[in-house]
Each structure stands twice: as structure tokens, then as C-alpha cells.
Amino acid sequence: MQQIFNFLIRNKNNILFLLLLGLSLFLTIQSNSFHKSKYISSANFITGGIYNWSNNIQTYFYLEDYNQRLLEENKELRKLLTNIEDTSAVINFEDSTSFNGIYLFRTAKVINNNYSKTDNYITLDRGRNSQISKEHGVITSQGIVGIVDQVSKNYSRVISILNSHSKINAQLKKTNHFGSLIWNGKDPNVVQLIDVPRLAPIKIGDTIVTGGKSLIFPQGIPIGSIEEFKLDQNESYYTIEIRLFNDMTNIGYVYVIENKDKVEIKELEGIDD
Template sequence: MQQIINFLIRNKHSLLFLLLFLLSLIFTIQSHSYHKSKFVSSTNFLSGGIYEWQRSVKDYFKLRNENKRLLTENEMLRNQLSALGVDSVATQYLDTTNFDKPYTFIKARVIKNDYSKSDNYLLIDRGAKDSIIPDMGVITDKGIIGIIENTSKNYSRVISILNSNSRINAGLKNSDQYGSLVWNGKDPNTLQLETVPRQAVLKEGDTIITHGRSTIFPRGIGIGTIANYKLDENKSYYLIDVKLFNDMTNIGFVYTIKNRDTEEIKNLENE
């Protein structure tokens, strides 16, 4: 017993080192598996609050560009409305039939955005309080950004499409063939679409959209265009480089997508 205690006292520095190192390795490994990195996260009160404060200063320098972008989007939406034959005069009246759609959009502001690491996350200023829950999709007016991974009361963390754990179903606009969208960690504006069957007819410049095969993204949200493509080694699937519509290095406001029927669909699948 005496000897064990002596041993512990003699090697207390090495033991402390090993203990702390093990702890940091556990955090690291957790951060590499989807949906488990909960302990060391920037959604907490301290870092979330500091990022929010930093963002509130930076916002003033971006107002002009944001305004321009929102006006362009408004213009486009109005054009779409009039093309659909909806009376686009400013009639913002309350009508319960307007709410009866499976998808609703909640706006949020990005307060932190990474794109230079191999696993990137965003932080947005809406959380559980604004009925944001994990597994909701996040988009901008131009295309997809990622999926909500973790929420606190006031903030949520978004797993960016620029993350080695992210896999999103996507496919061609002009056919029903689809594959999964991943990132190889190199260029933040180019993603890779894998496992598209070789029967697909491709052309450079074709549009890639979400296909609505999960409950996260509705069908038809833009992703990007084909930059180039080739067959893989087995000659059975295409590997496609997708040039994103979004500039992932410059994201201000986003929309999170809430699907009313998520629970219903999940229950059905589990039965």
C-alpha cells in the first residue's frame, strides 16, 4: 500500500498529463462522430454571448450589401408570386389556410462561420426558445448551408456542408437520379456528389438540387452546378464536382426549415 502511494506521488505529473490527455482525446473523438460533440461546443452562454456581441459590431459594416441582397430576393419572390397568379399587392392578412403547408421557414442570423478547417460548423442566433430542434435544414436564398446539430436555449450549432461528417441527398434537376453530397476538405466553394449511377446523363453546367428524399430539405432547393465529372474506378458511379451557388465564406442571414410532418414520417418508418 505504502509503495502504491509512493508510486502515485512520484509520478503525479505524468499521471495528471495522461489523465488530461485522455480527456482531450475523448473530446476529439466525439467531435469526429456526427451528433455527439456536445460537451465542448460554442453554443454555451459564454462563447455564444461573446460571438453575438462581436457580430453586433460587425453587422454595421455589412448593412448595405445585406439590404441589396434582400431587395433582390424580394424582387424575385414577387416575380414568382405574380407568375403563379397570386395577387401580389401588399396583402399580408392572416389566413389559416396559409399555414397549412408541411414546410415553414424561420429566419436566423449567422454569428459565427468557419470554412478553413476540415470539420466546419456555424453558429446561429436562434435556439430551442424559437422552436429550433436538431435535424432541421438550414438554407439561404441561394442554396443549402447545412443541418442543425445541437441547440441551446438561445443559440444553435449548424453542421456545415463543409464538414467531413455531412452527407446530404442531392440529385440532378432534370432527372430523378441522386447521390450523396460530401466535401473533400479542399476548396470551400466546391463539393463532391458521389454515387450517381452511370446511367445518368450529365453535362457541365447542369443544376444540382435537393431531392426531398429525407425529412430535412424539401425538394428543389438549389445547391450548385456541375463543374466537371468523371467515372470512378469501378466505372459504375459518377464522381461530380459541384460548384456551389452560395459563397460559403460570406453568409449573413439564413432560413431554417421546419417540417411539420417529420414525426409522422419517422413513426411510419419505424413501425
């Protein structure tokens, strides 16, 4: 017994080192697997609070930019609105509630944004108290941003599309050929769309939008335009480089999307399991 204690005391530095190194490697590996890093995230009380405080100061410097974006968006929405009024004579909804749609939109402010690492996260200033929960989609008026993965009381953390673990269903705007949106970690303005079948008619400059296959984003939210494409090694699928419409390095306010029917659809699909 004495010898064991002596051994422990003599090697306390080595043991402490191995223990803490093991712990930090464990946290690293855990954060590399999707949806697992629960405790060490910036959506907690202290870190979220500090980011919120510093963001309150920064926001003033961008007010003009945000106003400009809101104006642009209003213009687009007005354009859409006039189109709807034109067609309203033809399509008549008897029950007004049936037209409400299955998506709920909430606004939030980005208080911390990363884009220089290979796995980037964004922190928002809304959390569980504002009915935001896991797997809600996050967009801006120009395009998609990411998916919520951690929620605390007043803050939430978003897996940015600039994250090597992010995988989002996307499709061509013209046809319905779809693939998965990933990021190779290099340029924060360019993402990759993989697994698009070779049959798809692809031209440089075509628009890519979100696909209807995921329960997170509504179909047809713009993502970016095709910059470059090539066939993969066995020449059956395209890998497409997409330039984002959204400037991921400069996000101010975002919309968080909730799919109200998600639970119902998941239940239905999970009947066999």
C-alpha cells in the same frame, strides 16, 4: 500502501499528462462521430454570448451587402408570385389551410462561421426558445448551408455542408437521378456529389438541387452547378464536382426550415422496427 502513494506522488506529472491527454483525445474522437459532441460546443452560454457580442459589431459593416441580397431575393419572389397568379385561375384550392405546406421557415443570424477546417460548424443566434431543434435544415436565399445539430436555450450549432461528416441527399434538377452530397475538405466553394448512377445525363453547368428523399430539406432548393465530373474506379457511378451558388465564406442571415410532418413520417417508416 505507503509505496503506492509514493509512486503516485513521484509520477504525478506523468499521470496528470496521460489523464488529460486521454481526456482530450476522447473529446476529439467523440466530436468526430456525428451528433455526439454535446458539452464542448460553441452553442453554450459563454461562447455563444461572446460570438453574439462580436457579431453585433461586425454586422454593421455588411449592411449594404445584406440589403443587396434581400433585393435580389425579393425580385425572385415577385417573379414567382406573378407566375402563381397566372395559374390560380386553373387550380382552385377549396380549403385554404391545405395549401399552407408542411414546412415552417424561421429566420436567424449567423454569429460564427468556419470554413478553413475539415469539419466546420456554424453558430446561429436562435435556439430552443425560438422553437429551433435538432435536424432542422438551414438555407439562405441562394442555397443550402447545413443542418442544425446542437441547440441551447438561445443559440444553435449547425453542421455546415463544408464538414466531412455532412451527407445530404441531392439530385439533378432536370431528371430525378440522385446522390449524396459530401465535401473533401479542400475548396470551400466546391462540394462533391457521389453515387450518381452512370445512366444519368450529366452536362457541365447543370444545376443540382436538394432531393426529396430527406425529411430535412424541401425538394428543389438550389445547391450549385456542375463544374467537373468523372466516373469512379469501377465505372458505375459518377463523382461530380459542384460549385456552390452560396458563398459559404460570407453568410449573414439564414432561414431555418422545420418539417412539420417529420415525426409522423418517421413513425410510419419505423413501424417495422
